[in-house]
Amino acid sequence: MPASIGDVAEHAGVSVATVSRALRGLPNVAPSTRARVLEAAARLGYVADARAAGLASGRTRTIGVAVPLIGPWFFSQVLAGVEAVVTDRDLDLLVLTVDDDAGRQRLASGARLRGRVDGVIAVDVALTEEQRATLAANDLPAVLVGLRGEDLPCVLVDNVEVGRTATEHLLSLGHTRIGLVGHARDDPLRFSVPEERRRGYHEALAAAGIEPDPRLELDGNFSIPGGAEAAEALLALPEPPTAILAMSDEMAFGCLRLARQRGLAVPGDLSVVGVDDHDVAAAWDLTTVSQPVQGMGEQAAELLLAVIDAGATAPAHLTVPSRLRVRGTTGPAKADRTPSRSTQDAIT
Amino acid sequence: MPASIGDVAEHAGVSVATVSRALRGLPNVAPSTRARVLEAAARLGYVADARAAGLASGRTRTIGVAVPLIGPWFFSQVLAGVEAVVTDRDLDLLVLTVDDDAGRQRLASGARLRGRVDGVIAVDVALTEEQRATLAANDLPAVLVGLRGEDLPCVLVDNVEVGRTATEHLLSLGHTRIGLVGHARDDPLRFSVPEERRRGYHEALAAAGIEPDPRLELDGNFSIPGGAEAAEALLALPEPPTAILAMSDEMAFGCLRLARQRGLAVPGDLSVVGVDDHDVAAAWDLTTVSQPVQGMGEQAAELLLAVIDAGATAPAHLTVPSRLRVRGTTGPAKADRTPSRSTQDAIT
DNA sequence: GCAGGCGGAGCAAGCGCTTTCAGGGCTGCG
């Protein structure tokens, strides 16, 4: 039903080849001819069929982004960053969620993507070594975000540093018992970020001569309720922490909620530091380690476009800076006093 | 470079037609032949080129979603809802941002989408009457979310009711001066939601016999900082409101932040109600009017798929329910006392 | 005045699939 290039050619009295060239602004088309073609195309409301154009040209003018989930703040911000660059270049954005191993395998093998995208950005998609190799060996340009891949370009945050920075901040305030709320330890493959941040936490503790206490390290599921539960468990310990490092702002929000419910003053009774600099972190006055999430999406997109345009270059590993943002949820540890709830416990 | 259907045919010793049928599970293929084809395809790592398949079949197996922005909570949730349905049907998701009139025009005319998607969902894209007609006349199946369109199926919230419900809640608590924080009045076309919510607010006030005060209605830009600014301006009024209805939770967060900075007790000195039931609203104990955002995305996707599968049916108009969620940021108005800051002002 | 060059346009060969139509071997029934 829609007008095809042949219709335009007919109306303009030229060949389809000329229509194609005229419409795409290629040289070797006389101005008067081009004008006639443009006029005819406009009159017919003609738009080139993307499939046909792609088939013939070998390109799709689309780039794909694989994320585990779309809804969470982090991923939507990365998507927004990618989108900005992609739209700027007049390309389209295909979003696919990859949250299980079948999906990772499909992504790595290029299935489901062939003829769909010119390149793909995988955000926090925990590919196995083998899958990464498959992806790299594939002809499909790919960029990783959040996770390392030797043979692929990637955009990373130094998560060890993130963990260390946050921990050092709390140590510098005099805290010695610092809770860590993050992801479950038994899942290193799916998502290596928590493990790295935990390492930074341990390094900082070690540098301060503090023995890590495994009971202070809990899973928070990277969600608000998860953070609240973890905080609850931490505060129920015989010797509860005076500060909590949550590996994401969302978990930190959960901790803050629980603290409020318990009637604990923040940072008076409990200090909390998060990671991300979530949109609402500032509104909550949350001390956090910020990372340029949207910027990571942009960088990844730029990297990918460079690979697509320039062909296979040496895989660049980009490390973006993180930065401690001290706000109101962290303060000096009270030397003489553990949080009120445990004080009660101690009295009884 | 990737294997083509011809390679598979050759390896399996059959024709391309048979490969195509075998791989897509069509009938009239002998089991033994199918097995041979599958084996060959697996060995070669063959995947059909989406463009070629689409060109030949006329379908793209992709559906498009147009949003003004990707990053904000609301849109990312709608996207997630659409994604769930789309992935479930083994389709792909193309995301495009439409934030200016050129973009709206392109969307309506189907440019940039031809040969890319089988249908499109437009979320809060404020098309003109003419653009909506163009879109409807187009052969491209489309569903609207958030904004009404007579000749197109759409998924809506009764925003008048949202405004009324929230306002009635505050009225029932004894508030009579209620600030309204939303979008600028002079932009009715781009985004009709604020206008509708404002109408509900006015209706509730009228029912309570209260004369609306234009000075109480301010723009909040649907952002946290915008909400904070609006709250600041409201509290600086000679007769400041004792409650604020923010048209989004994000703006409500801004109000809460400002209240805390000003040392105002919530809800003691100031009640705040939002709209959305944002992920962190519960953590903040924010009273709000919830709407099933993700569900709206799902519904829209289902509606679109129905249109695509069944052809043009009568455009369905789906209204999803909103619901007041009373939490801790709203409380009784103090009859004898305006918020502390204005009390100071009154004293001087 | 003529050859070489160049800008402008068309022809036609794909791009890699899907799908219609035709055909060949069998089975089953008369």
Added chain:
DNA sequence: CGCAGCCCTGAAAGCGCTTGCTCCGCCTGC
């Protein structure tokens, strides 16, 4: 035993573009 009919398979015609190659004038440069 013969023919209708059914299964399975292949040949080939597109789908709607892009692009390499060819061709045709006309303008330079010597």
